[in-house]
Amino acid sequence: MSNPTAAMLVIGDEILSGRTRDANMHYLAGQLAPRGIDLREVRIVTDQHDRIVVALNALRAEYDHVFTSGGIGPTHDDITADAVAAAFGVGVDIRDDARAILAEHYTRTGLELNAARLRMARIPDGARLIDNPVSSAPGFSIGNVHVMAGVPAVFQAMVAALLPGLAAGAALYAQNLTIPRGEGEIAADLKALAEGFPELSIGCYPFQRDGAFGATVVVRGEDKTRVDAALVKLAALFPEAVA
Amino acid sequence: MSNPTAAMLVIGDEILSGRTRDANMHYLAGQLAPRGIDLREVRIVTDQHDRIVVALNALRAEYDHVFTSGGIGPTHDDITADAVAAAFGVGVDIRDDARAILAEHYTRTGLELNAARLRMARIPDGARLIDNPVSSAPGFSIGNVHVMAGVPAVFQAMVAALLPGLAAGAALYAQNLTIPRGEGEIAADLKALAEGFPELSIGCYPFQRDGAFGATVVVRGEDKTRVDAALVKLAALFPEAVA
Numbered sequence: 321m322s323n324p325t326a327a328m329l330v331i332g333d334e335i336l337s338g339r340t341r342d343a344n345m346h347y348l349a350g351q352l353a354p355r356g357i358d359l360r361e362v363r364i365v366t367d368q369h370d371r372i373v374v375a376l377n378a379l380r381a382e383y384d385h386v387f388t389s390g391g392i393g394p395t396h397d398d399i400t401a402d403a404v405a406a407a408f409g410v411g412v413d414i415r416d417d418a419r420a421i422l423a424e425h426y427t428r429t430g431l432e433l434n435a436a437r438l439r440m441a442r443i444p445d446g447a448r449l450i451d452n453p454v455s456s457a458p459g460f461s462i463g464n465v466h467v468m469a470g471v472p473a474v475f476q477a478m479v480a481a482l483l484p485g486l487a488a489g490a491a492l493y494a495q496n497l498t499i500p501r502g503e504g505e506i507a508a509d510l511k512a513l514a515e516g517f518p519e520l521s522i523g524c525y526p527f528q529r530d531g532a533f534g535a536t537v538v539v540r541g542e543d544k545t546r547v548d549a550a551l552v553k554l555a556a557l558f559p560e561a562v563a
Numbered sequence: 564m565s566n567p568t569a570a571m572l573v574i575g576d577e578i579l580s581g582r583t584r585d586a587n588m589h590y591l592a593g594q595l596a597p598r599g600i601d602l603r604e605v606r607i608v609t610d611q612h613d614r615i616v617v618a619l620n621a622l623r624a625e626y627d628h629v630f631t632s633g634g635i636g637p638t639h640d641d642i643t644a645d646a647v648a649a650a651f652g653v654g655v656d657i658r659d660d661a662r663a664i665l666a667e668h669y670t671r672t673g674l675e676l677n678a679a680r681l682r683m684a685r686i687p688d689g690a691r692l693i694d695n696p697v698s699s700a701p702g703f704s705i706g707n708v709h710v711m712a713g714v715p716a717v718f719q720a721m722v723a724a725l726l727p728g729l730a731a732g733a734a735l736y737a738q739n740l741t742i743p744r745g746e747g748e749i750a751a752d753l754k755a756l757a758e759g760f761p762e763l764s765i766g767c768y769p770f771q772r773d774g775a776f777g778a779t780v781v782v783r784g785e786d787k788t789r790v791d792a793a794l795v796k797l798a799a800l801f802p803e804a805v806a
Contacts, residue, residue, distance in 0.1 A: 334768050336602045337737075338592030339781065342585075345607075349581030359579045361614075362607040364588075367766070371604075394747040395767040395778075396754040436750030455776070473771050494580075504637040507679030511639040523610070524638040525577050528716050533698070535638075538582065 323358045323489030324384040329375055330364040331390035331400055331470070344389040344475045351479055356489025357385065367391060372403035380407070380465050385486065387479075390470030392459065394436040401460075404467055405444035415443040418458055425456035451481040492521075492540040495551045497561040502526070502533040509557050510537065517550045519543070537561075566601045566732030567627040572618055573607040574633035574643055574713070587632040587718045594722055599732025600628065610634060615646035623650070623708050628729065630722075633713030635702065637679040644703075647710055648687035658686040661701055668699035694724040735764075735783040738794045740804040745769070745776040752800050753780065760793045762786070780804075 334340040352359045365371040379386045391400030405412035418441035426433040440457035450459035459468040459478045468478040503526045514522045520541040541547045577583040595602050608614040622629045634643030648655035661684035669676040683700035693702035702711040702721045711721040746769045757765045763784040784790045
């Protein structure tokens with residue numbers, strides 16, 4: 321049985337403009353890997369209705385799950401809920417359960433549940449709410465699409481609420497070794513190693529540190545015994561490597 | 564005349580697995596914006612031949628430029644040059660000019676130009692080389708696709724070599740104000756402001772700091788006079804805002 325697959329769609333003018341460095345993608349990737357949900361693709365698109373619809377329909381047809389971030393706040397540029405509804409061909413309106421959550425929150429905090437804030441209760445028909453313990457305005461899941469906020473603290477809280485309810489896969493077992501040599505010197509041995517362990521994923525990630533080149537070799541696989549065997553071979557080939 | 568458009572394709576198993584947080588996308592976005600080249604979409608795909616080919620063909624058909632990062636080193640998992648050649652339907656082989664660059668570099672550094680390192684001289688037919696002053700192995704441009712390394716220091720050096728040769732657009736003029744209030748309180752005024760300045764892009768980016776909610780409003784446009792006029796209105800609406 322193969323692992324569930326996933327994609328992420330970032331609705332992100334502020335990332336594409338260079339103003340903000342995305343944090344949610346890296347966070348989500350780190351949460352999915354240990355659950356055996358394979359993040360296969362990420363797309364970042366502008367805050368434009370048609371762009372969101374097209375990307376969402378492409379991704380939800382191809383992967384088991386699509387996680388989105390951004391565009392579900394109260395302002396005029398928050399258009400994700402409407403775009404998601406359009407992608408699914410369903411209606412979207414203020415929903416009583418979402419409104420009740422907001423009403424409780426704003427009563428408690430002494431703020432007004434005004435028209436702008438009520439926009440955050442607009443939920444596509446048939447969606448299930450995702451809890452937001454940080455600022456109350458919910459995310460939602462519809463079909464295999466999970467719609468979450470862009471503010472990192474809220475995104476992370478929604479991911480924490482959502483993931484335990486999704487079927488997990490087999491987490492890949494991973495080990496790595498860092499070799500203080502340029503990739504070009506270790507490439508032939510690595511290639512031979514990869515050919516000897518065709519069931520493993522053996523990646524080589526070069527870096528520069530204090531002017532010197534090095535490479536981190538990451539070995540991943542479902543079978544711990546085989547990953548460890550590959551690591552032993554790798555360590556024998558490069559005695560100067562460090563874990 | 565509208566600005567040149569751009570997309571980025573990150574070849575990035577290590578990013579999708581959560582091991583590495585991408586830095587190149589944020590760097591590129593920051594370099595393109597002041598040149599008036601509009602970054603409209605980013606895709607991150609796994610290090611798989613077919614994934615790279617499909618994404619590259621989709622993006623190069625839609626945008627004026629496609630910038631890629633990753634997968635052009637000497638190891639077995641570096642498959643970008645072959646995937647790019649396949650996407651364009653051209654051949655790929657070791658090319659004399661690229662080989663000469665590598666030979667000079669490895670002679671100078673006293674290292675062997677072995678078979679693995681020679682892989683970095685594999686260039687798709689018809690491509691133009693992109694200079695790499697950091698570690699010599701070149702990137703390349705073919706058609707509207709610019710293929711660069713994943714190591715951030717090398718990626719940045721290649722971007723610096725490449726961008727002066729690309730036609731620039733009109734850089735958007737941008738100003739921002741940070742308002743120490745929740746988005747929900749300022750949304751109605753912002754919407755009215757956006758309607759009064761339909762030619763401007765007015766984005767609202769909420770944040771949480773020390774437990775309090777705030778929002779940064781970013782106003783962008785080609786006409787400095789109009790952006791400044793919108794800022795004056797915004798500052799009058801929210802006297803507590805700070806630049």
